[in-house]
Amino acid sequence: MSNTIYLGYYFKVKPLQPAVEILIAELGYAGFESFVETEEGVTAYIQKEEWNETILEDIQILNSDEFEITFTSEEIEQTNWNSEWEKNFNPIVVDNTCSVRAPFHEKPKTDFDIVIEPKMSFGTGHHETTHMMIQHILKNDFTSKSVLDMGCGTGVLAILAEKKGAKPIDAIDYDNWCYLNSLENVERNNAKHITVLEGDANLLPGRQYDIVIANINRNILLNDLKTYTDTLNENGSLFLSGFYNEDIPIIEAECNKYGLKHVETLERNNWVALKFEK
Ligand SMILES: C[S@@+](CC[C@H](N)C(=O)[O-])C[C@H]1O[C@@H](n2cnc3c(N)ncnc32)[C@H](O)[C@@H]1O
Structure with a gap:
């Protein structure tokens, strides 16, 4: 990009x-x-x-x-994701099941249709990590699960989680632009169960979730993993992305320290998205 x-x-x-x-x-x-x-x-x-x-x-x-x-x-x-999008012009379609598109795209025939105007925020599905996190969400049961989308960007993952039946959902980003953009996209997609918050892992103590999704980057994840684990309910699932294949051992070791078990790996162009269970 x-x-x-x-x-x-x-x-x-x-x-x-x-x-x-x-x-x-x-x-x-x-x-x-x-x-x-x-x-x-x-x-x-x-x-x-x-x-x-x-x-x-x-x-x-x-x-x-x-x-x-x-x-x-x-x-x-x-990175101006809108102009990237305009250059590509096509909506993103993941596994023929979920489309992520701009308001000017025609509505595709997919089970899940997400409309995003990203402006400067990350999260259109163009990036490998967003794509794989969408695949994880599609494959897993989110019905009536409480969800945290940490580093929500455009809010795309939180919006898909709601479409998959999750509630309530907190979508958090420390970037003011992403916070405002997620608020807009949540409204644009008529999502009713998402609370968008501006901040970081410091907001988490006292909150509990069945599922935590975090597509950020290796160092922030390593730094905040303990807090994510504390916020995760027993038998809960943690989905992590934003790092490369070669980072798996260090992420895995840190997760193991907190009793999380690595159960699934997706990979695209050397980027990975991992699922852990508590
Ligand atoms: C790679 S983007 C992911 C966006 C979206 N969730 C997706 O999957 O496409 C990472 C996001 O995390 C946010 N971020 C980075 N560090 C953070 C932190 N410590 N706490 C909260 N958000 C953070 C960034 O502002 C950015 O929007």
Whole structure:
């Protein structure tokens, strides 16, 4: 997947309405391509190659006496999953059973149909790890199981878990963008049993689940495995991905330390997704 350099602009707007709406409209005309509304205003992103010094001069509301608007900016490197998707154009179909598609795709004839607008969040099914986690969810019984989707990205796995009958479901991501994107996608898919939370493993003490799903990366998983295990009910299942075949021994050893048994492995292009049982 290609990475793109974006400029992120963090606008503080007083009073908030209707200024934020006008600002977003003007920024959109000026070439900014995604927006996240915040408590103080809006964060807007533009590709660096689209940027030129005069762009902000055309944003009339910035010179208005009615509103007080200040901003800071920074350069960030992001994968724009929407443009990856537009390049590929096809929905992702996993095992002829689950499709993950953008709103502009036609509805495929699959048992499970998930509509995602990923913006900058990870989780369209293009990536091997998401694909394999979808396969695990499809193959396992989620009916009436309580589920944690840790590192939810777009919320795609939590949404599929709900479609497979799981409830209640917590979907957690420490990234504000992913948190907001998951909220949008949960609503877009009419999911009723998913609570989206912004945060990390620190939110877990006191919560219990039948199934924990975490597609993150090797180091974060190793660091947080003990907390995931504590949060898992007896006889519960843990699905892990975000690492390579050669990482299996270290992940397995850490899981064994907490009494988890490795029961299944999926592999795609050297990426793996493992199932453990407590
Ligand atoms: C590889 S993506 C997976 C997204 C989605 N679950 C999927 O399977 O496609 C990993 C996600 O984990 C989030 N993440 C990374 N470290 C985290 C942490 N310590 N706690 C919570 N979320 C984290 C990232 O923001 C990212 O959205």
